[in-house]
Amino acid sequence: MSRLQNDTFLRALLRQPTEYTPLWLMRQAGRYLPEYCETRKRAGSFLNLCKSPTLACEVTLQPLARYNLDAAILFSDILTVPDAMGLGLYFAEGEGPRFERPLRDEWEIRNLAIPDPHAELQYVMDAVAEIRRALNGSVPLIGFSGSPWTLACYMVEGGSSDDYRKVKAMAYSRPDLLHHILSVTADSVVAYLNAQIQSGAQAVMVFDSWGGVLSEAAYHEFSLPYLKRVVDGLIKENEGERVPNIVFTKGGGLWIESIAGIGCDAVGLDWTMDIGRARALVGDKVALQGNLDPNVLFAPPEAVAREAKRVLDSFGNHPGHVFNLGHGISQFTPPESVSVLVDTVHEHSRKIRAGA
Secondary structure: OOOOOOOHHHHHHOOOOOOOOOEOOOOOOOOOOHHHHHHHHHHOOHHHHHHOHHHHHHHHHHHHHHOOOOOEEOOOOOOHHHHHHHHOEEEEOOOEEEEOOOOOOHHHHHOOOOOOOOOOOHHHHHHHHHHHHHHOOOOOEEEEEEOHHHHHHHHHHOEOOOOOHHHHHHHHHOHHHHHHHHHHHHHHHHHHHHHHHHHOOOEEEEEEOOHHHOOHHHHHHHOHHHHHHHHHHOOOEEOOEEOOEEEEEOOOHHHHHHHHOOOOOEEEOOOOOOHHHHHHHHOOOOEEEOOEOHHHHHOOHHHHHHHHHHHHHHHOOOOOEEEOEOOOOOOOOOHHHHHHHHHHHHHHHHHHHOOO
16 A cells, blocks of 8 residues: 555544644535535445445545545445345435334344455445555545444434434333344444454544434443444554544533543544533543534635634644534535635644644
């Protein structure tokens, strides 16, 4: 593999000094880009796009051609793991992801097995390898997975949910069954992420998108221990380099100190918590990633710049900040707003580092 030309993102995750604050965006390859929409149309469906290494590589690189981003993220979906477990992932028009065979019966749950990432998920590993070759050392590649709790939500509910009634009912009435799902899923996530690392991912991120719907006690029983299990099981070094990891619980600001204590390298923040206060709480234990409200990007350019500077100023002149949105970029975002954001973050953070 080519030597990395821009390792600012990786150094920031490891809390090493950087010349500026690196930036990437969750869902940076997505429907806000016309070129992405064109490729998706050629693919015929979202799943076809995910399962074609060549097309996944194409859309992964598209935002990097437009913007001076500091990392690429594998184009895939968090539900590839339960799909590989045999739950039958499909996308219904206007409804989002659904599973043909959600987990409802005890025998189905007891029969749940860890998929082989080099069999059922080989298309993801092929995409990782192809993207790494195409990047040619320009910026690092991030691999990712959903968290055990978030995947379990989809697996039990059968798709997205407004109230998480089925999975929460299981948590309170049959916690033994939910713990079994979480245990198998955690081990599956470890195998999946480690295979991505071995295929070329230089950092990995765990998306606990639905962790924030839990009560404090439930989060510490059904999400956090399994996040720790994943982090503990990850390969920490590959190709002679550290492979940092990021854990992101949407709505998890209340538990940031607990999350920082599981051994991860960085904690992702949504937009509901001031990043300066978060840094004061965790100190030098972890790096922080975030945390601009994605809806800021619908405002005029001067507002986008102002709010980006607000986040940077709040974090201050300290190592260990990766700039990102507090959640995925909206499909309705004007592409020009992203240009303003990227330029502002790089320029203003250089001034902060210089003490200006």
